[in-house]
Amino acid sequence: MPKNFFNSARISDEHLAIALAQVKLGFWEFNLETKLIECTDQNRINFHLSPNELITEQTIINAILPEDRWRREEGVRLAMNPETPTYDFEVRVRHHDNKIHWLQVRGTVIFKQSKPVRIIGTTIDISNKKGMEILRDELLNITTHEIKSPLSVVKGYLQLLHKFIAKTGDSKHQLISERAITASGKVERLMEDMTNERLHYQSEMILKKEKINLEELTLEVIANANLINEDFEVTLSINTENLSVTADRYRIAQVLTNLVNNAIKYSPGESKVEIEISGENRNIKVSVVDNGIGIAEEEHTKVFEKFYRVENTSKIASGSGIGLFLCSEIIAHHGGEIKIVANPKGKGTVAQFSLPL
Incomplete structure (x- = not known):
């Protein structure tokens, strides 16, 4: 390999395009006056937009799942202050294969005489990262939460059994049923504590x-x-x-x-x-x-x-x-x-x- 291969003059647009595609990094610029967005092909891919589609702010909003749109709205709102001109949030979009993709969106508001005129930023598909979180904690995280519902049913049946035993006057079995109910309550608490600290949910x-x-x-x-x-x-x-x-x-x-x-x-x-x-x-x-x-x-x-x-x-x-x-x-x-x-x-x-x- 030539010694000067990594000289900036030798790194072509083609190299850059390949690198950006590999990391799924897209660039965009939003003109606040025209309300139009110019972006790279990768950014269109990230949002599942067609190659020749005219992109407006509403186009991007529509591409985001409804329950995630508030994150964008709040991030942009806070960034309209010259003292806090940047934002960073994660949202979900749906691609043609009906799979959910996670995007990390970053933006910086550009001001002219204290007036916001445009926003420039990036998007990156982080779906694989979300998947890795699940590979790491899947057994603990998902099982912990999903076991709580059947555990509640078991506890309900134990409470019914306890009421039945109480009517018989059998103090020994009444004590056993009370301890079983107490034990199920401890398991519920353990599940709750584990969920609070460790839960990460899979992107797919x-x-x-x-x-x-x-x-x-x-x-x-x-x-x-x-x-x-x-x-x-x-x-x-x-x-x-x-x-x-x-x-x-x-x-x-x-x-x-x-x-x-x-x-x-x-x-x-x-x-x-x-x-x-x-x-x-x-x-x-x-x-x-x-x-x-x-x-x-x-x-x-x-x-x-x-x-x-x-x-x-x-x-x-x-x-x-x-x-x-x-x-x-x-x-x-x-x-x-x-x-x-x-x-x-x-x-x-x-x-x-x-x-x-």
């Missing part, structure tokens, strides 16, 4: 899809919820004839269980949670309605962020802040959407997700 989720009846699955979740929470009544209403979807049964049950548990947990003093299944264009929509403490509108999208917790919830119930993040990941990988809206009755929250028919 393996789904085992099959034809499932959403009504039957929802009734199973309701039965478990009513068993564990005797003071609550969870009901189901159906406003569509088509209840069959192709989905991962276990994962959708996970979402339903999490939403119902949240509705119960954050509804102190209430006794009813409603689940509604309805048709919406080519989708089927599931809504979990409660009359609890509610969530402020500005936090409706933030709750899907990993480890994010609404400020007024910690005094009511403990939590790790990963439940809704997992729900968001599951629904996104099914090609659906999930969101939080205010209860139209004026109190409480409606958690909704949709699945394509």
Whole structure:
């Protein structure tokens, strides 16, 4: 190899293009006056945009999954201050193969006479990095969280058994059942502690899809919820004839269980949670309605962020802040959407997700 091979004059545009493609690094510039964005081919690939497509700010917003758009909005808003002109956030986009890709987006606002005129920045596909996090902690992280739901069911049955034994007056077996309930509570606490400190969730989720009846699955979740929470009544209403979807049964049950548990947990003093299944264009929509403490509108999208917790919830119930993040990941990988809206009755929250028919 020639001694001067690495001289800057010998590093061609072709070398640079190959290097950028290998690390999936894209460059872009946003003109704040024209609202148009110029970028490299790799940046188009990162956002799954066609080669000749005219790119505007709205084009980029539309490419980002709905539940991640607030990160961009907040980052740009804070960067419009000359004292803090940079931002750095991670968002998800969906590519043509229906796979979710994670992007790290960095930008710097350029000011002219204290007025922001353009933003220049980079995007990089970090999906492989997210995958490596899971390879490292997959057994501990995923199993820890997913074991909590069946553990709650086991604890519910133990409590029923304890009540039955108590009526018989058998003090010996009553003590055994009490210790079993206490032990299950310790396992729950251990799971919670491990989840809080160590959970990282995979960027690609393996789904085992099959034809499932959403009504039957929802009734199973309701039965478990009513068993564990005797003071609550969870009901189901159906406003569509088509209840069959192709989905991962276990994962959708996970979402339903999490939403119902949240509705119960954050509804102190209430006794009813409603689940509604309805048709919406080519989708089927599931809504979990409660009359609890509610969530402020500005936090409706933030709750899907990993480890994010609404400020007024910690005094009511403990939590790790990963439940809704997992729900968001599951629904996104099914090609659906999930969101939080205010209860139209004026109190409480409606958690909704949709699945394509």
